[in-house]
Amino acid sequence: MIVIWSLYEGSCIDVLKTLPENSIDAVVTDPPYELGLKNLKWDKSGIAHNPGLWREVLKVLKPGGHLLAFGGSRTYHRLANAVEEAGFEIRDCLQWLYGTGMPKGVNVAKALNKTRPEIANNWKGWSTNLKPAHEPIILARKPLDGSVAENVTKWGCGALNIDACRVGKTGGVKIVDFDKGKPKNYFGKSLLNGKKVKLDKGRWPTNVMLDQKALRMLKVQRESATRFFYVPKPSKQEKGDYNDHDTVKPLELMKYLCRLITPPGGTVLDPFAGSGTTLLAARLEGFSAIGIELEAKHCEIIHQRMAEVD
Numbered sequence: 001m002i003v004i005w006s007l008y009e010g011s012c013i014d015v016l017k018t019l020p021e022n023s024i025d026a027v028v029t030d031p032p033y034e035l036g037l038k039n040l041k042w043d044k045s046g047i048a049h050n051p052g053l054w055r056e057v058l059k060v061l062k063p064g065g066h067l068l069a070f071g072g073s074r075t076y077h078r079l080a081n082a083v084e085e086a087g088f089e090i091r092d093c094l095q096w097l098y099g100t101g102m103p104k105g106v107n108v109a110k111a112l113n114k115t116r117p118e119i120a121n122n123w124k125g126w127s128t129n130l131k132p133a134h135e136p137i138i139l140a141r142k143p144l145d146g147s148v149a150e151n152v153t154k155w156g157c158g159a160l161n162i163d164a165c166r167v168g169k170t171g172g173v174k175i176v177d178f179d180k181g182k183p184k185n186y187f188g189k190s191l192l193n194g195k196k197v198k199l200d201k202g203r204w205p206t207n208v209m210l211d212q213k214a215l216r217m218l219k220v221q222r223e224s225a226t227r228f229f230y231v232p233k234p235s236k237q238e239k240g241d242y243n244d245h246d247t248v249k250p251l252e253l254m255k256y257l258c259r260l261i262t263p264p265g266g267t268v269l270d271p272f273a274g275s276g277t278t279l280l281a282a283r284l285e286g287f288s289a290i291g292i293e294l295e296a297k298h299c300e301i302i303h304q305r306m307a308e309v310d
Contacts, residue, residue: 025266033072064158105129166202276302
């Protein structure tokens with residue numbers, strides 16, 4: 001299998017209109033949260049909440065193909081509305097939990113000190129925001145062409161790759177039917193000396209993913225952390241010294257999401273390529289990838305990151 005990737009520099013809507021209909025197997029993307037982060041133009045254009053964009057994504061996606069799109073906790077509802085209005089079916093909302101977010105609220109007492117110092121003490125301990133600790137990920141699907149069975153047969157997509165994303169997997173247990181010298185499986189069980197033995201395939205993946213601090217919190221509370229996929233925020237080493245993008249996602253997280261919704265040998269599209277993490281993840285997982293990125297400086301980062309694995 002030949003794994004290929006391509007990157008288009010320009011407006012995602014304009015580029016999407018040039019791609020063939022029903023040609024993409026999966027879409028994994030981290031669009032702008034439309035919060036005006038650091039007053040950056042690309043994070044306040046409204047593009048992620050434009051149903052017209054997601055209609056173009058729907059056109060190029062194969063029937064039954066899935067979309068995974070990150071959203072901000074304050075604005076994901078508008079993302080979900082736009083995706084649904086475009087014609088997608090909303091299937092779920094995944095949650096990436098982390099403990100390293102920083103609160104960015106206004107200190108009310110400090111603000112009052114400038115204008116109404118006589119009442120500032122009454123507002124000590126008050127602010128305007130909670131500490132961010134999760135990011136929602138919308139899971140949506142292009143309507144099926146017939147039943148699930150008919151769709152996967154005709155288009156090669158339409159379902160989630162559960163076994164490829166099981167958590168707490170130990171590699172399974174090698175069970176041999178000694179009468180024939182070959183493994184013999186029966187719906188997740190095997191025969192060993194005439195007895196059925198349950199195979200350890202790992203736990204069914206959930207719609208929650210954790211970082212290091214969230215994982216430690218679960219351990220302190222004596223919950224089973226093996227029930228969830230664990231992935232930390234990207235380190236400086238993972239990003240690379242040259243990667244100054246403001247919203248880099250963990251490579252392992254994007255690899256996991258690509259595995260979850262992309263059929264073997266499929267093509268992943270990211271219409272908001274950013275620093276290229278989705279493209280890199282798709283390629284490392286054996287998928288072809290197509291990225292679209294508006295900012296020229298971000299395209300340079302993508303080319304450099306991809307060159308490191310050539």
